Amino acid sequence: MKLEQNIKIAVDAIVFGYADNHLSVLLIKQKFGELKNQWALVGGFVKDNETLNDAVNRELKEEAGIKVNYLEQLFTFGDNIDRDPRFRVISVAYFALVNSTKLVLTADTDAEDAKWFPIKELPTLAFDHKDILNTALLRLQNKLTYQPIGFDLLPKEFLFSDLENLYCTILEKEIDRRNFRKKILSFGIIEETDNFSPKKSGRPAKLFRFNKLKYNKLAKDGFLFDINFA
Amino acid sequence: MKLEQNIKIAVDAIVFGYADNHLSVLLIKQKFGELKNQWALVGGFVKDNETLNDAVNRELKEEAGIKVNYLEQLFTFGDNIDRDPRFRVISVAYFALVNSTKLVLTADTDAEDAKWFPIKELPTLAFDHKDILNTALLRLQNKLTYQPIGFDLLPKEFLFSDLENLYCTILEKEIDRRNFRKKILSFGIIEETDNFSPKKSGRPAKLFRFNKLKYNKLAKDGFLFDINFA
DNA sequence: ACAAAAGTGTTAATCTTACACCCATGT
């Protein structure tokens, strides 16, 4: 079979982080080409002998110096033929979450100009990256309700109020504090630690930890994580 | 930017059909190459100036002569570098449903040898198509519970018992007949027609119709289709 | 003593489950 195909394949990653009650995305500034100085998602072309997964992880490391906490394939963007002005590019987009403590370390990225942008204060994005980002945001909102991925945005030990705010912020709705705590605790996948919060005001709060192993065990037996409030 | 990339991009479609209480998949027999006579999913390479969507629809028409009722992107398979023995191919897999009345028309496909296989009686499949199929099956099972896609597998007018059997068959579980009917009807997205079933035995049954427009309206207002029984 | 956030229970309403008998037709 003869086959002349002139389509390039790339991967892009939407990396979400959460800190100070704000959801942020990691963007990098393009250094070359026609799109110089525009902000874009982390991403690049796939090498001939590299899996898609390896490609994303490589780009995450090369361009932003980070290792993510959660990574999954999001969607493949290939219906807009001119999404890249240079030539036909199909992009396999990935959805990633990082622990919020890593948001502070932004500066360690030297080669590229990488920055966290609160989701409500985005710059203009290159290519169709705005579309990709919207798709990712919807995925995050959906998935948050039926998989325990919120914990991948928090430090290992976190306050209940942080978890609650994370849900409120990302889902953009109010959640009853008592009902939320009751429900989450009823799952039995979160445990109290002996540590207390380093807060400055108000009553000190216990720190909690997500027990992933326990979750995996329960999930295997058919347990369904599900957070869904009016 | 110089870019030498030798990866080909293909699309594959998993087409599900439902008839006589059996879920089936459409497969075609390879006519050329090293995989001659092996059964495989409908699919092929994407053309330079063709969207991914156009590519799948073209292949569906060319190889099987069908138009599907529902089509969505499933997953992009690119982590197994040797999935195609000829060269590196990344495949964007699509998930499709056809109206069960179309299952009878199989014969109209002339150029290729296309056939419906009950999901429980699959032949050996080419490439990694078995993996793709499994992914699709999981998607079908999940999606059936939270989106009204079951109707895309049935004729326009259908018996309640067909709908119920479809759910039981695909989800592989028993569902209480009364509770099922009650719940589905409570959504208000299914309407009775004036027609009755052409059945040979038992009490004649009303035919029902899915009101997609009404569903879309409700969905816009936040209504969530949800079928989930013990 | 006051401000700030943490922690905690109860009740009504809704939804889910389990379950069995009669009905309309063809033979």
Add this chain to the structure above:
DNA sequence: ACATGGGTGTAAGATTAACACTTTTGT
């Protein structure tokens, strides 16, 4: 009259939603 599948209701249990006051700390 019988076989076959269609059609229907109710009650107990589980889950969800709504709601407000007390506790602990720092200032």
